[in-house]
Structures are given as structure tokens and as C-alpha cells.
Amino acid sequence: MEADLVGKAEAELDSKKLGRRLVFFPVPLQGHINPVIQLANVFHSKGFSITIIHTEFNSLDQSKYPDFTFHLIPDGLLEHEVSTSDVTVLLAKLNINCANPLRQCLDRLLQDKGEPVACLITDTIWYFTQELADSFNLPRIAFRTTSICSFLAFYSLPIFRKLGYLPKQDSQLEVEVPEFPPLRVKDIPAIKSRDPENVFSLISCMMEKTKAASGLIFNSFEELEQQELTKVGEEFRIPTFAIGPLHKYFPASSSSLMEQDRSAICWLDKQAPKSVIYVSFGSIAEMDETQLSEVAWGIANSLQPFLWVVRPGLVQNSSGLENLLPNGFLEAVNGRGYIVNWAPQQEVLAHPAVGAFWTHSGWNSTLESICEGVPMICSPFFGDQLVNSRFANDVWKIGLRLEEGLKKGEIERAIKRLMDEKESEEIRMRVSSYKEKINACVKEGGSSHQSVQSFIDYILSI
Structure with a gap:
């Protein structure tokens, strides 16, 4: 296209x-x-x-x-x-x-x-x-x-x-x-x-x-x-x-201010269709170590394959992953996931292995997800993200808003619900419909x- x-x-x-x-x-x-x-x-x-x-x-x-x-x-x-x-x-x-x-x-x-x-x-x-x-x-x-x-x-x-x-x-x-x-x-x-x-x-x-x-x-x-x-x-x-x-x-990859780790695509190539939850909270959002722990265990407990972007600066006062992931997390996921500093997001969302996108609901990310027909889990942090996530959940009905914030129990339930084909059928149909409308509107x-x-x-x- x-x-x-x-x-x-x-x-x-x-x-x-x-x-x-x-x-x-x-x-x-x-x-x-x-x-x-x-x-x-x-x-x-x-x-x-x-x-x-x-x-x-x-x-x-x-x-x-x-x-x-x-x-x-x-x-x-x-x-x-x-x-x-x-x-x-x-x-x-x-x-x-x-x-x-x-x-x-x-x-x-x-x-x-x-x-x-x-x-x-x-x-x-x-x-x-x-x-x-x-x-x-x-x-x-x-x-x-x-x-x-x-x-x-x-x-x-x-x-x-x-x-x-x-x-x-x-x-x-x-x-x-x-x-x-x-x-x-x-x-x-x-x-x-x-x-x-x-x-x-x-x-x-x-x-x-x-x-x-x-x-x-x-x-x-x-x-x-x-x-x-x-x-x-x-x-x-x-x-x-x-x-x-x-x-x-025109693709946006060349205007990225951060170096993209293309090994993410190689890892996705080895995964089953629509099996992976892609997790990325954008280029500015910050969380503390407690919130990161809730995210990690929510992902682990979902038992779902995942691609997780943990960029430097995501966790306040930290420059990388060292000592950030909670004890036992890597053992719990047992090779079921892949973590990178930054990913070529448009390619990731277009990849057949990706079944859902857990996002901060920034507008670029929201549009990119709709364009690829990928349903969303929405965790807004500030600004326009709060509004985007509400409209995605209540108006467009193409995503699930985490109403309790970053809590591992709600995270686990949302991932399981969205990755279950029967449970998420209506959401997937709606986002696919918008994908078709997008393809028509730019022609x-x-x-x-x-x-x-x-x-x-x-x-x-x-």
C-alpha cells in the first residue's frame, strides 16, 4: 500500500x-x-x-x-x-x-x-x-x-x-x-x-x-x-x-531520535501468528520501580509471549535494565519474551505475530495501531494520552483501558482477554473496520x- x-x-x-x-x-x-x-x-x-x-x-x-x-x-x-x-x-x-x-x-x-x-x-x-x-x-x-x-x-x-x-x-x-x-x-x-x-x-x-x-x-x-x-x-x-x-x-522510521533494535523483528519471525503482546510506552513516559514491577509481573502472569520496549529513562533515575527487573521475573517468563531498548514500531505492529499492543496511548502509537488493525491495551500517563485512551475504550471501542493504573492483576486480565480470540472478537472486528477505512481515505x-x-x-x- x-x-x-x-x-x-x-x-x-x-x-x-x-x-x-x-x-x-x-x-x-x-x-x-x-x-x-x-x-x-x-x-x-x-x-x-x-x-x-x-x-x-x-x-x-x-x-x-x-x-x-x-x-x-x-x-x-x-x-x-x-x-x-x-x-x-x-x-x-x-x-x-x-x-x-x-x-x-x-x-x-x-x-x-x-x-x-x-x-x-x-x-x-x-x-x-x-x-x-x-x-x-x-x-x-x-x-x-x-x-x-x-x-x-x-x-x-x-x-x-x-x-x-x-x-x-x-x-x-x-x-x-x-x-x-x-x-x-x-x-x-x-x-x-x-x-x-x-x-x-x-x-x-x-x-x-x-x-x-x-x-x-x-x-x-x-x-x-x-x-x-x-x-x-x-x-x-x-x-x-x-x-x-x-x-x-511515508514511513517514519528514519526520523526516529533513538536507535532501533531490529533484532526485535528477527525474534518476531519465530513466533506464532497473533501470539505476541507488544509493549511500549513511548519516548517520554516515566514510571517508578514499583510500577515497573507491576508491569513485569502482569506480563509474566499472563503466560503470553511478549516484546517489551524498556528504553533508557523509562524508569525514573535509571539509565538501563540493570537491577530493574524484579527478582525471579526472567526465570518466570523462561524465554517467552524479548526486551529491547527501542523497536521499529511500525514494522512491529505490521508483523503477523503481533496480536495486541499495550500502549501509553500517544497519538502516533494509537494511529499506527489502528492502521495495522491491532487492538490495544491503554495505559495513559499524561496529556492527550488520557483522552485518547478514553475514546479508544468508550467511543471507538478498539482497546481496553486499564482503569486501575498499573496493577498486575488488571494487567494480567486485560492481556488474557485481548489475546483470547473469542473474547476479543468484537474489538478486533472494529479495529479491522477502521483499518479498511484508513486504507480508503488515503487513496x-x-x-x-x-x-x-x-x-x-x-x-x-x-
Whole structure:
């Protein structure tokens, strides 16, 4: 499927050079970089020249993208700021530090006598870029890399606060939020920060500047989030384009910031069809040693073959597996599983041996799982993951949310339920149905394919 799309894209590129340049500015985090690279590839295949401006922090390997032009700008981050676990502080600092370097870089680009710049495409988190684009009379397109439902949940934070749902109280966590079904109070998106006011300030600025943008792109598709897409159009009143899942056009593996252990694929090749539970909690999530122990014993007690990603930093204040796995775990699983630091996730999910995906419910992971028709166990940690997992469980009904958190008993039951073909039949049918809808939406005439063309027509008209 992807090969056909790439071949067709290359044919279109050969026959149609638009003579216009798109400038991208991604947030330097793994889950944000991947979709930006994918989006750039899509538009490059349609005839646009691509320039990517990026920070020194988590800078990309430019040699992997010979068709793109890159500009590196200083981010002014100090060592302790780079290593902070407070993502809100990091993003707020970057919004301040990158303002002048980006202005200087854009000024040089716009004075270049080559292909004219059609627009600046930046992550919605880069709220400072709206005023900067306005000062150059340059259209800015906001790109949201999360689900549409979670975007709306973040947008509703002031309402949740006014209604008394925030700050969250333990006694209210299971209370339903009638203003935003099917959320419960515990599902309201939250980002851990030393100063909660920083979170509200960041989200408020992001939403205000997104409303002022010339357009808004989502890495999602209409068949999954039609109601939410309509709601965004009503609230933001700017042209909105759902053109995902972006990785269906071009694979994301080359934009990984971590080295992938391909031995995982060799191990999967030796396993029975749909027998393996794949476990990965993304590139940022953290847990303590007690939680890791619950995860380990939940996996062991399920008696199911498993591929488990335990990346450096997954466990707080630890750089690796040494002395982390509970005593007796390896003896208990007796060679039934395989553990790696990082895996080529798209290939793993597409592998016939994988029968389920235990995920943190990050949006990229959720989309990749749906695209391969793999049902999910959902263990959200923070932010949009809380909303994604609730919709996966209650609305799309393609996964099982672990309501008790990381508890070995619930983990064992969820794995056994999802890996039992009869017990999980309805979930598997639904996720397979969405897989078919995805395959249709990226083909010519499909909803996402049409949205790509609508965006191109729009951007060439302004």
C-alpha cells in the first residue's frame, strides 16, 4: 500500500513542480518530529520545495532527508533545562529563546531570490510564531500532532476549571464530565509541572494563537473524528484539514531520535501468528520501580509471549535494565519474551505475530495501531494520552483501558482477554473496520486525499 502511494507521489512530483516553498518548524520532541517529517514528505511529493528549521536540541540527521533544505537555529537551552522532566517548563523556555533566532532565519529566507515561501507551518505549541509570521505578512498554518478530541479537551480546560473539575480531587476522579462525554474527571488532560499555572498559560497562548492562524492541520481522518472535526470548525472558524494518518504516505522510521533494535523483528519471525503482546510506552513516559514491577509481573502472569520496549529513562533515575527487573521475573517468563531498548514500531505492529499492543496511548502509537488493525491495551500517563485512551475504550471501542493504573492483576486480565480470540472478537472486528477505512481515505477520492488537495488549493490561493 505505502509503496504504491510513494510511487504515485514520485510520478506526481516529476510532472508538477509548483515553484513554491513550505517552511516547517517542528517542536523538537520525538512524537512531534515524526508527523512533521511525514507531512513535509507528503507536500514535497505534490511539488513543493521543503525547508525545515529546527533547534539544536534534538536536532535531526539532515543526511536522511536529501530533498529538504535545513536551517539550524540556537535554542539557548542550558544543560539542566535540556534534562528537565518538566515538559511545560521546557516548551515555555523554547518559545522565548527561539523567537529572535527564528526571526533572523525567516528574514534571510524571505530575502532569498529563489522560490517564494508560500507559508510557515509550525506546531501549535509554537505560539510565538503567529505574531512573527504576521510581522512578515506570511501565512502561518498551525499543525496539531495529537488527536482532534484531545485538542478540544485542552481547549476546554478553562471550562473544566470554572466548573470545579480542576484541580482534580481524588474523590472526583471517576465522576463523568457531562460537558465533554465520555470523559471522566481523571481523563481531563493534565501535564505534570512544578507550577500548574504554567500549563494553563501555555495552553491558553497556544489556543489563542491557533485561532489567529491562517489554517489548521490535523494528523487524523474524518471517519474516526468527524464530530470533533466539525466542532473545531465551529469554534476556531479557520480552514481545517484532516489529512492523516500521515505515516500511511511515508514511513517514519528514519526520523526516529533513538536507535532501533531490529533484532526485535528477527525474534518476531519465530513466533506464532497473533501470539505476541507488544509493549511500549513511548519516548517520554516515566514510571517508578514499583510500577515497573507491576508491569513485569502482569506480563509474566499472563503466560503470553511478549516484546517489551524498556528504553533508557523509562524508569525514573535509571539509565538501563540493570537491577530493574524484579527478582525471579526472567526465570518466570523462561524465554517467552524479548526486551529491547527501542523497536521499529511500525514494522512491529505490521508483523503477523503481533496480536495486541499495550500502549501509553500517544497519538502516533494509537494511529499506527489502528492502521495495522491491532487492538490495544491503554495505559495513559499524561496529556492527550488520557483522552485518547478514553475514546479508544468508550467511543471507538478498539482497546481496553486499564482503569486501575498499573496493577498486575488488571494487567494480567486485560492481556488474557485481548489475546483470547473469542473474547476479543468484537474489538478486533472494529479495529479491522477502521483499518479498511484508513486504507480508503488515503487513496484518490478518499477523505484525507481530498483534504491534501484542498490544502494545496487553499495555500496557493492566499
